[in-house]
Amino acid sequence: MSRGAFPRRLRRRWPLRLVFAVGFLIVVGMASWVYFQGESLFGDVAAKLRGQGGPTLDDPARSASLDHTPQIVSYEIQPGDTFASVAKQLRVPSEAILSSNEFSELVPGKTLRILREGVLHKIKSRQTLTDIARTYGVSIEEIVQFNSQIEPDRLFAGHEIFVPHAKNFPKAKAYELAKGKTSGFVWPLFGELSSFFGPRIHPVTGKNDFHEGLDIEVPEGTSVYASQAGRVVWAGKNGGYGFEVIIDHGNGYRTGYGHLSELKVYRGQFVEGGQLIALSGNTGLSTGPHLHFEIRQYGRALNPLAILP
Template sequence: MIQKANENERLQSRVNELNQQLNTQQLTFEKDRRDIERQLAELRSIEEQMIELINQLNVDRAASLSSNNVPDKVGLVKSSELKINRPYSAIKQEVSGLVASYQMAVSQLEEVNRDLKKTPIHWPAASETVSSHFGYRTDPFTNTGSFHSGIDLAGPLGTDIYVAGDGIIEFAGYQGAYGYSILVDHGNSYKTRYSHLNEVKVKKGESVTQGQLIGSMGTTGRSTGVHLHYEVIKNGKHIDPFPLMTFLQNAFNE
């Protein structure tokens, strides 16, 4: 009888031990489940940040890219796609890795975004009509060959003119053959010039942001008609503005 009582006591102790282990495992599983849910929520938040950053790269301008050309997702692994027939600890490790990789991607996108904001890639006028390209051409005044240091966009008098990148206004006023003109220093080896303006809406020393309205199209200075003469200067040398002006369109159409 005593032996049977001892056996029952031993079995009851074992049952209690197993119940305690089961409760501990249940608590661990519940904690892991909550951690996974929290991490997945963090992933969704990071995905939203990435989409917003990507959308910011699609700089608004007249007749520019439609929002349909901008990616609306970044390939985030959804919770329904995770293999759940595995220990929670393995799922947690995978999700933790995803969080870290997406956080790094957000950081890199933010850096790219900051650089692009200072780079003159915004189309500089509310007109798509290119009337004269960069390079050698026949001078409209002398009818002889000459170098054209920028690109001309034609449009109605008063057409809006936008700054192509973040920067500081280095010059704003009347400048001889350029007429009313604006020179912007973007602080990263780039400068841009907007000439033959009808109106200047900024002042020297003013900070401007990419896409900001800075003036209106005119025909002041040495000009044969209403247009914007737009120049991009890199490290003190004039370069063809067109590749920069179409950078976003080319990037998103690839």
């Protein structure tokens, strides 16, 4: 090895080493920036998760929610009790009592669950947190905050969740529309019956016709409620029916609500019986403001009067 060979090699290599050195400094600089910014970066992610109601274990909002665990009071039904009298006695809305309990009749000796400022909701098959939030008029975030055990994307049918600050009480509405009776279907609204199920002369075409539903005469803009819990399979224009909502209730049963003026649900949404789904109207093949209501099983129209309470 000659004496001058090494320094020459070094001279040849030093630009390469400079590139490495600069690269190293850049990497170290970026790493320390990420390290010091880390807290706020992850903070943003946590805030985003919170915004979507996503589960984060050490979320301070969630720890705090444990202090707000709903207080459930048991009340034994006494002879002569009504929902109104119990509500007055315990200073809670009667709607909340109806929505938190399975039965709709007060049987002395049985126990009612009483909650303040919310309801206990039993999750149904294929019902999402978005559906439940919409049903009760609350935000998903509120529900998640008060239910530390649930994962928004993994709901189990049959489980119960606490819905805080519920604004809508579909079960109470269903009780009213069922005229206090316990039955599968409830009236979508109350009004004068202007056309019955069966053969008739069509009021618009003047031809022989089979009326596959019930016409209920109500002013335009009257609230229309779901006759039973189920999934909305149609919400939009549908020929002579005008704006229509169709709900699938399982076991082949579907209900249809025609001539609507305004839709309050979207296709795919799960609704509870007694939930507001639309406003009545006069759209499609109609001679005046009314609701056309149908109950079908496996496509065959049934006489609603034989089924409604």
